[in-house]
Amino acid sequence: MRLWTVQHRAVLESLEDAGELVGDWERITVRNHRACYEAMAAEMARRGLDCGGRPPVWAWEGPDTRDNRVALAAELLLCPQTPQEYARYVVLDLDVPDEAVLLSSYGRWNDFMAAIVMGEGPPDMDWSIDRDELNGMQACLARVSAGWVLGSRPLEPFRPEDEPEEEDEETGP
Numbered sequence: 174m175r176l177w178t179v180q181h182r183a184v185l186e187s188l189e190d191a192g193e194l195v196g197d198w199e200r201i202t203v204r205n206h207r208a209c210y211e212a213m214a215a216e217m218a219r220r221g222l223d224c225g226g227r228p229p230v231w232a233w234e235g236p237d238t239r240d241n242r243v244a245l246a247a248e249l250l251l252c253p254q255t256p257q258e259y260a261r262y263v264v265l266d267l268d269v270p271d272e273a274v275l276l277s278s279y280g281r282w283n284d285f286m287a288a289i290v291m292g293e294g295p296p297d298m299d300w301s302i303d304r305d306e307l308n309g310m311q312a313c314l315a316r317v318s319a320g321w322v323l324g325s326r327p328l329e330p331f332r333p334e335d336e337p338e339e340e341d342e343e344t345g346p
Contacts, residue, residue, distance in 0.1 A: 174234070174268070174269050174270070174271050174274055174312070175234075175235055175236040175266075175267065175268055175269075176232040176233060176234060176235070176267045176268075176269050176274070176312050176314075177232060177233055177235065177236065177237040177238075177243060177264055177265065177266055177267065178230065178231060178232035178233070178264070178265050178267065178317070179243075179246075179247040179250070179251065179262050179263070179264050179265075179328055180194065180230075180262065180263060180265060181200070181261055181262060181263075182260070182261055182262060182263050184263070184265075185263060185325060188317070188319045188322060189319070192318065192319045193316045193317060193318050193319060194230060194316065194317040195224075195225070195227050195230070195315070195316045195317075196210075196224060196227040196228035196229055196230050197227060197228070198227065198228060201228060205290050206286065206290070207228075208289050209285065209286045209289050209290070210228040210229065211228075212285070212289075212298065213228075213229050213275075213277075213282075213313055214227075214228060214229055216275065216298070216300060217229060217275050217313060217315060220275055221272075222273065222274075222275055222313075222314075222315045223315055224315045224316075225315070227315075229275075229313035229314060229315065230313070230314045230315075230316065230317055231311060231312070231313060231314075232267060232269075232274075232311070232312040232313070232314060232317075233246060233310070233311060233312060234276065234310040234311075234312055236266055236323075237264050237265070237266035237324070237326070239326070243264060244328070244329055244330060247262065247264070247328055248330070253328070253330075259327070259328050259329065259330060260327065262327070262328035263325045263326065263327060263328060264325065264326050264327075264328055265317070265322055265324075265325050266322070266323045266324045266325070267317065267321045267322060267323060268321055268323050269312075269314065269317075269321050270321075273314060273315070273316075274312045274313070274314060275312070275313045275314075276302060276310050276311070276312055277298075277300055277302065277310070277311055277313070278299070278301075278302055278303070278309060278310065278311075279309045279310065279311045280309050281298065281299050282298070282311060284296075285298045
């Protein structure tokens with residue numbers, strides 16, 4: 174399955190040295206998300222994907238398209254502002270065995286996280302995926318093997334000038 178993920182540049186060294194990338198609680202920047210990530214890791218374990226007590230590694234379905242879709246998603250999640258902040262990250266294009274991936278709805282995941290973070294208690298997460306959500310799927314991995322990496326590149330900012338122009342809808346003379 175083709176996936177892409179945005180990771181800190183130091184991950185490239187980890188992939189070279191250790192041959193794999195695994196989650197690390199110390200790298201979770203929003204501390205109140207831990208309970209949410211633990212719920213994801215528990216669901217992964219139920220499906221035979223053991224994170225070994227670590228948080229999952231997040232990715233997105235599809236290849237790295239090198240376009241604004243990837244840049245926009247990364248900016249919404251990481252909020253880089255300066256060239257130096259962008260330089261901290263790389264986009265990895267992956268080819269992962271299907272059995273190593275848990276796909277779920279990103280929209281439902283956000284609702285689930287919001288309920289936990291807002292103190293509403295742990296809601297039931299609906300792990301199914303509807304046909305209309307196929308473009309809103311997140312992929313969680315217990316690890317990323319160096320052998321799954323097809324390529325890497327620096328994260329680049331969203332480029333409005335690369336967006337297709339809307340066509341004029343006027344018709345007739």
